[in-house]
Amino acid sequence: MDFISILSIFVLACFVGYYVVWSVTPALHTPLMAVTNAISSVIIVGALIAAAAADVPGAKWLGLLGIVLASVNIFGGFAVTARMLAMYKKKEKK
Amino acid sequence: MVRLLLAAPFAVLATPAHAASGEAVNPWVALAYLVSGVFFILALRGLSSPATSRTGNRFGMIGMLIAVVTTLVTHFPGRSSCDDLAASGRFGFCSDVLVPDWASMTEILIAIAIGAVIGITIARRIAMTAMPELVAAFHSLVGLAAVLVGWAAYLNPGAFGLLVGDSIGAVSKVEMGLGIAIGAITFSGSVIAFAKLSGRMSGSPILLPARHVINLGTLAAIIVLTALFAMAGPTETMPLIIALTVLAFLIGFLLIIPIGGADMPVVVSMLNSYSGWAAAAMGFTLGNTAMIITGALVGSSGAILSYIMCRAMNRSFISVIAGGFGADAGAGGGEAKEQRPYKQGSAADAAFMLEQAEKVIIIPGYGMAVAQAQHALREMADILEEKGVEVKYAIHPVAGRMPGHMNVLLAEAQVPYENVFELEDINSEFAQADVAFIIGANDVVNPAAKTDKSSPIYGMPVFDVDKAKQVFFIKRSMGGVGYAGVDNDVFYMDQTMMLLSDAKKMVEEIVKALD
Numbered sequence: 001m002d003f004i005s006i007l008s009i010f011v012l013a014c015f016v017g018y019y020v021v022w023s024v025t026p027a028l029h030t031p032l033m034a035v036t037n038a039i040s041s042v043i044i045v046g047a048l049i050a051a052a053a054a055d056v057p058g059a060k061w062l063g064l065l066g067i068v069l070a071s072v073n074i075f076g077g078f079a080v081t082a083r084m085l086a087m088y089k090k091k092e093k094k
Numbered sequence: 095m096v097r098l099l100l101a102a103p104f105a106v107l108a109t110p111a112h113a114a115s116g117e118a119v120n121p122w123v124a125l126a127y128l129v130s131g132v133f134f135i136l137a138l139r140g141l142s143s144p145a146t147s148r149t150g151n152r153f154g155m156i157g158m159l160i161a162v163v164t165t166l167v168t169h170f171p172g173r174s175s176c177d178d179l180a181a182s183g184r185f186g187f188c189s190d191v192l193v194p195d196w197a198s199m200t201e202i203l204i205a206i207a208i209g210a211v212i213g214i215t216i217a218r219r220i221a222m223t224a225m226p227e228l229v230a231a232f233h234s235l236v237g238l239a240a241v242l243v244g245w246a247a248y249l250n251p252g253a254f255g256l257l258v259g260d261s262i263g264a265v266s267k268v269e270m271g272l273g274i275a276i277g278a279i280t281f282s283g284s285v286i287a288f289a290k291l292s293g294r295m296s297g298s299p300i301l302l303p304a305r306h307v308i309n310l311g312t313l314a315a316i317i318v319l320t321a322l323f324a325m326a327g328p329t330e331t332m333p334l335i336i337a338l339t340v341l342a343f344l345i346g347f348l349l350i351i352p353i354g355g356a357d358m359p360v361v362v363s364m365l366n367s368y369s370g371w372a373a374a375a376m377g378f379t380l381g382n383t384a385m386i387i388t389g390a391l392v393g394s395s396g397a398i399l400s401y402i403m404c405r406a407m408n409r410s411f412i413s414v415i416a417g418g419f420g421a422d423a424g425a426g427g428g429e430a431k432e433q434r435p436y437k438q439g440s441a442a443d444a445a446f447m448l449e450q451a452e453k454v455i456i457i458p459g460y461g462m463a464v465a466q467a468q469h470a471l472r473e474m475a476d477i478l479e480e481k482g483v484e485v486k487y488a489i490h491p492v493a494g495r496m497p498g499h500m501n502v503l504l505a506e507a508q509v510p511y512e513n514v515f516e517l518e519d520i521n522s523e524f525a526q527a528d529v530a531f532i533i534g535a536n537d538v539v540n541p542a543a544k545t546d547k548s549s550p551i552y553g554m555p556v557f558d559v560d561k562a563k564q565v566f567f568i569k570r571s572m573g574g575v576g577y578a579g580v581d582n583d584v585f586y587m588d589q590t591m592m593l594l595s596d597a598k599k600m601v602e603e604i605v606k607a608l609d
Contacts, residue, residue: 001124001381003265010374013387016135017394024141026491026516027505029399029498030225031151032141033366036392037232039134039154040373042385043239045165046254049380050246051202052171053253054195059246064205066242069235071209072216074158077232079217081151084225084502088144091510 031084038077044070124383126164131387133157138391144511161384162206169253171198222506223463226362226495227291233365234284237346240277240372241339244270247379248335254380261328266379271320273375274335275342280368282346287361290350291495297355305352306416312345353414355495356460356537360403360414362496367396399497406491406517408543408553436572439591441603444566447591448474449608451528451564453484455520457557458500459493461534461570465597468507471533474601475509477608486523487514488557490538521558530562532584534597536569540582565590568597 024032047070050063134157140150172195220228247254247270248262256266289295302308316338323334353361374389376382404411448454456475462468475485487509493500504514524530532539542549543556559565565584571594572585584590593600 003378006378006381006386009383010378010386010390013131013390014394016387017138017391018398020135020138020391021395021398024138025143026402026489027498027501027511027514028141028144028147029402030229030496030502031147032138032395032498033229033362033399033496034225034232035137035141035151035154036366036395037229037236037369039137039158039388040236040369040392041239042130042134042158042161042388043236043243043373043376045161045382045385046243046247046376046380047239048162048165048202049169049253050243050250051205052166052169052198053250054171054198055252056250059250059253060198062242062246062249064201066239066246067202067205068209068212069239069242071206072213073209073232073235073239074213075210076213076217078151078155078158079214080220080225080228081154082148083217084222084505085144085147085151087222087502087505087508088147088511089505089508090144091512 027088028085031081034077034081034084038074038081041070041073041077044074120168123164123168126160127382127384128387130157130160130164130384133160134384134388134391138395157384166199166202171195171202222502223466224292225502226358226499227288229496230284230288230291230362230365233362233369234281234288236369237277237280237282237284237365237372240369240376241274241281243376244274244277244379245335245339247376248331256379262331264324267324267331268320269375269378271323271335271338273372273379274339275316275320276368276372276375278339278342279346279349280365280372282343283350283361283368284346284365286347286350287358287365290355291358291362297358299354300351302348302352305348309345309348312341312348316341316345349415352416356492357414358495359492359497359499360400360407360411363396363399363403364415365396367393367400370394370396403492403497406555407551408555434586436585437591439566439593441593441595441600442607443591444593444600445604445607447564447566448478448483448529448531448604449481451478451483453523453527454478454486454529454531455524455527455562456485456487456531456533457493457535457539457559458487458489458504458533459535459538460495460499461536461568461597463494463499463503463534465534465599467533467598467601468503468509470598470601470605472504472507472509474605474608477605481608485513486520488517488520489514490517490535490555490557493535493538517555517557521555524558524561527562528564530557530559530565531568532559532566533568533601536582539584542581542583559584560587563589566593567591568593568595568600570594570596 044067047063047066050059051067133153137150137154140146172193251257251262256262290297319334319338323331326334370389370392373385374393377385377389404414478485487504489500537551539557539559541560543551543554546552567590
């Protein structure tokens with residue numbers, strides 16, 4: 001992809017992010033941080049590419065380490081978000 | 095395609111056949127990353143209400159699964175038999191079709207499994223009160239992962255499809271440099287934030303002399319180094335990128351040490367934002383839609399949260415980042431140290447008056463989190479509700495150590511979220527409240543924010559507890575003042591009763607007295 005297409009996606013995504021995040025209820029700001037943290041670990045894509053290419057050993061090991069770190073975040077982030085969200089309950093009808 | 099390979103010695107030096115596969119040429123691959131990005135948007139959208147939030151979280155997982163599987167399939171570790179043939183130095187037929195390299199694939203899956211086990215174990219075991227430091231720790235991992243990916247791309251540009259001729263393109267190098275720099279700042283900054291939040295390091299600001307000059311100088315050096323790195327020839331880049339990485343780690347550290355404990359909500363949000371920008375920079379390098387969309391989402395999310403926190407303290411973002419708040423407060427507090435009369439009550443007194451009340455508004459703060467008083471608090475509220483008292487919770491945006499911290503703790507104690515209100519929604523109700531029950535909060539109820547122009551918290555929106563008929567203030571002792579280091583007139587009001595004790599112990603005693 002050329003730079004301008006990528007930049008267009010980026011700028012539009014910033015606007016989407018702006019409106020989506022303002023619509024998040026303040027009560028869920030902590031889960032919001034946990035889940036954004038999990039999804040920003042999509043950086044694992046780069047680590048996977050590095051680890052899959054065997055021709056430069058240094059890059060491969062950096063990639064593998066990157067995979068471990070990002071996986072901790074992905075699994076930990078989604079799991080802890082799920083745990084938090086499960087606690088938000090409505091009032092029980094008596 | 096089958097080709098006859100004349101395995102001359104130079105063939106070993108030839109670029110491997112799969113090296114240029116970094117760009118997602120296949121439109122389906124690009125589409126898969128786009129879908130993954132859309133799922134991430136839906137994940138955040140789900141958080142607009144607790145009812146849809148769980149579905150949202152699941153959307154996030156699906157998006158991540160799509161991104162990872164797509165990458166694994168399109169970048170399956172493999173080698174063409176031509177490489178093997180060339181390496182063996184013999185003549186023969188070979189094929190450009192890649193032979194799967196299962197050993198490498200296993201290594202990758204093991205790496206994912208290790209991360210999964212660590213991540214899930216931590217997520218299950220962590221106490222809800224420790225959530226701020228967990229989020230800070232997670233941010234540091236994203237930052238470090240970004241640095242590693244940036245370095246891997248630098249060392250093996252062929253695999254990432256970054257080669258222009260035989261060196262990395264200048265635009266790619268700028269993106270790479272930015273990704274590494276932002277990642278490194280996120281890492282070292284988050285490590286300091288983690289240390290401060292978890293009490294491994296003092297929460298008070300550490301002020302270096304001339305820190306603004308040092309920080310601005312380091313930032314300028316990073317920008318200059320990025321430019322030099324982009325312009326340098328292939329053989330000269332290594333020292334530049336090393337210097338860039340080291341300086342970026344250093345500035346992250348320097349930026350956060352002067353910021354005090356209670357400004358951490360802003361810092362954690364800001365680092366959240368940085369981790370997003372780091373992912374976006376890497377997305378630019380790889381031309382990957384999923385990473386760019388996610389980076390933009392997370393970047394704006396953190397930025398908005400920082401803005402909300404700053405607005406709730408009536409301070410500019412710059413003044414928070416410049417740091418030092420709360421460090422010089424001792425001087426201002428000194429003159430106001432004259433003994434003023436206050437009323438102290440017991441748990442029995444409080445219980446008696448709570449029972450008589452029609453409406454109670456509870457204002458939790460960081461002290462409640464420290465004392466782990468949320469469960470006892472809910473027990474108290476349950477008993478009061480059974481006795482026909484209306485109980486509501488009022489939460490200030492900066493209560494606690496991260497955005498939404500109090501909400502999570504109350505949710506953990508199974509307080510229904512319909513009973514929990516934000517500052518603007520409940521502040522008008524104090525006039526009708528019989529009791530304002532302050533537990534572990536201080537600055538957020540200080541009327542000096544409304545009246546005293548010289549106060550460091552002047553202009554900060556606060557709860558109008560002075561309008562309530564009675565104020566109960568749970569506090570460990572009269573000695574300590576809030577984070578801002580200012581005295582609080584609420585202590586000395588006629589209708590205030592100070593309940594001096596550990597928050598959890600006091601609430602438990604009230605519960606006992608109510609029974």
